[in-house]
Every structure is written in structure tokens, then in C-alpha cells.
Amino acid sequence: MTDMTAIAPARIRLARISPGRVLGFVILALGAWVVVFPYIWMISSSLKPTDEVYDADFTIWPRTFAGVQNYWDVLVGQPYPTFLLNSLIVCGGILAAQLVTAIPAAYALAKLRFRGQTILLGTVVACLTIPINVTSIPLYLGVVKAGLLDTYLSMMLPFLVSVFAIFLFRQFFRAYPDSIIQAARVDGFSEIEIVLRLIVPAAVPAVAAFSVFSFVAHWNDLYWPLIVVQSQEKMTASLSMMQYRSEFDINYGRTFAAATVVTIPMLIVFLFARRAFIRGITMSGVKG
Numbered sequence: 001m002t003d004m005t006a007i008a009p010a011r012i013r014l015a016r017i018s019p020g021r022v023l024g025f026v027i028l029a030l031g032a033w034v035v036v037f038p039y040i041w042m043i044s045s046s047l048k049p050t051d052e053v054y055d056a057d058f059t060i061w062p063r064t065f066a067g068v069q070n071y072w073d074v075l076v077g078q079p080y081p082t083f084l085l086n087s088l089i090v091c092g093g094i095l096a097a098q099l100v101t102a103i104p105a106a107y108a109l110a111k112l113r114f115r116g117q118t119i120l121l122g123t124v125v126a127c128l129t130i131p132i133n134v135t136s137i138p139l140y141l142g143v144v145k146a147g148l149l150d151t152y153l154s155m156m157l158p159f160l161v162s163v164f165a166i167f168l169f170r171q172f173f174r175a176y177p178d179s180i181i182q183a184a185r186v187d188g189f190s191e192i193e194i195v196l197r198l199i200v201p202a203a204v205p206a207v208a209a210f211s212v213f214s215f216v217a218h219w220n221d222l223y224w225p226l227i228v229v230q231s232q233e234k235m236t237a238s239l240s241m242m243q244y245r246s247e248f249d250i251n252y253g254r255t256f257a258a259a260t261v262v263t264i265p266m267l268i269v270f271l272f273a274r275r276a277f278i279r280g281i282t283m284s285g286v287k288g
Contacts, residue, residue: 046071
């Protein structure tokens with residue numbers, strides 16, 4: 001006699017596999033493939049000679065392995081540690097300045113009441129729609145007039161204040177209990193002390209989320225450094241990829257190898273910070 005107690009769990013599992021679940025899995029798998037495939041292409045191309053990168057018969061593994069030469073030229077054939085250090089200085093400087101300016105501004109917009117607050121918040125939201133390309137010409141002229149070309153400050157200058165950070169932190173701070181802030185004021189805390197001793201420790205998830213956003217965005221930035229950097233000594237890691245192109249030719253193997261090397265640090269940062277990143281994004285939308 002068949003043991004019905006052993007068959008029941010199997011039937012329950014089969015019943016849970018509905019056509020909707022299968023379709024959802026297929027869609028998610030296709031979406032994951034669309035996201036992952038460019039990285040597979042990049043890594044595969046970094047192992048190939050230039051004439052094989054855009055061969056009509058694409059293969060994941062190269063027919064002629066040129067990975068050692070490509071990565072040697074990227075990591076040893078040029079001062080890549082200098083490029084890496086430049087990127088770290090620029091990204092770290094931008095992030096520090098953005099946090100110093102955005103956290104007090106966001107606190108003021110979220111918890112203080114003053115004349116023109118609504119207009120100021122509207123201006124912040126409106127500035128989110130303005131890309132750097134629109135302001136690049138006046139910014140470049142200002143950098144030239146100030147004699148700051150080919151400096152770290154010139155690469156950081158347009159990004160020292162982030163309206164996105166102000167808006168993100170403002171949404172997070174609005175969820176912070178007003179009763180705690182009022183109690184701190186009664187105890188004699190100044191607004192600066194409230195921000196530093198209460199708000200900032202509570203805002204660690206939002207700070208972590210924005211830090212990932214900021215660091216990845218400016219690590220990968222090519223547009224502005226390409227405008228203001230004039231020497232190899234000040235090149236960032238992303239900008240160094242431009243060295244493998246000439247007027248008539250591009251060394252695609254080395255370019256993809258450089259792109260892989262540039263991408264790896266950001267993948268590591270995101271893997272370590274992904275929980276704080278997701279938590280910060282989720283909690284920043286709790287209260288509008």
C-alpha cells in the first residue's frame with residue numbers, strides 16, 4: 001500500500017509550481033542574462049587579441065590567448081597604481097564633501113521650519129534634472145580662469161554638492177521621530193550636536209547607500225576628467241582606458257582588460273556594502 005503521507009508533500013510542491021511562477025522565473029532569468037552578458041563579453045574580450053574581439057564567430061574562450069599580455073600592459077606597462085590612487089583621492093574627496101554639505105542641508109529641510117523652505121526644496125528637486133553636460137562649458141571656463149586645470153580639485157569641483165544626496169537624506173530624516181529631537185533641545189543640545197550625535201548615527205544605512213552611489217558614479221566617470229585632465233600623472237583609472245586608442249586604431253583587447261581592472265574594485269565594494277545599500281534605499285522611502 002502506498003504511503004500517502006510521503007506523497008502529500010510532493011503534491012504540495014508540484015501544486016506550488018504554477019505557470020505564473022515559471023513565467024516569472026523565465027523573465028527574471030532573461031533579465032539577469034541581459035545584465036550579466038556585457039560583463040562576460042568584457043572579460044572574454046580582455047583575453048583576446050584585437051583582431052579576434054569583433055570576429056563574426058564569437059566564442060567565450062579565445063582561440064588565441066592574449067590575456068597575459070593584455071593585463072600585463074594594463075597593470076605593469078603603465079603606472080596603474082598612480083591611476084588607482086588618483087581615482088581613490090577624487091572619489092573619496094567628492095564623497096566627503098558631499099556628506100559634509102548634504103547632511104546639514106537635508107536636516108534643515110526635513111526638521112526645521114523657515115521662510116522659503118518649500119521653494120528651496122523645489123529648487124533641489126529641479127536641480128536633479130540638470131545633467132553635468134549642460135553646465136560643463138561655464139564650469140570649464142571657471143576652472144581655466146582659476147588656473148585649476150589638471151588638478152584634483154578641478155576633477156572634484158562640479159560634484160562637491162550633491163542635490164541627490166540632499167533629497168535622499170531629507171527623505172530619511174523625515175522618518176526620524178520629532179519627539180527625540182525636541183527632547184534633545186530641552187536637554188540643551190544645539191542643532192549641530194543633534195545632527196552629529198543623533199541624526200548621523202541613525203542615518204548610517206542612508207549614508208552607506210549614498211556612498212555606494214557616489215563612489216561608483218565618480219569612479220566610472222569619464223566625461224569630466226576627460227575635459228580637465230591634461231597629464232598622465234593626474235589620470236584616473238577610468239580615464240586611463242583612453243590610452244589604448246589612436247587616431248586610426250583602438251587596441252580593444254587592452255581596452256577591455258583595462259575596463260575589467262577598473263570594474264573589479266566597484267564590484268567588491270558593492271558586494272561588501274550591498275546589505276547596507278538595500279536597507280538605506282528601502283528606509284529612505286518610508287516617509288514622504
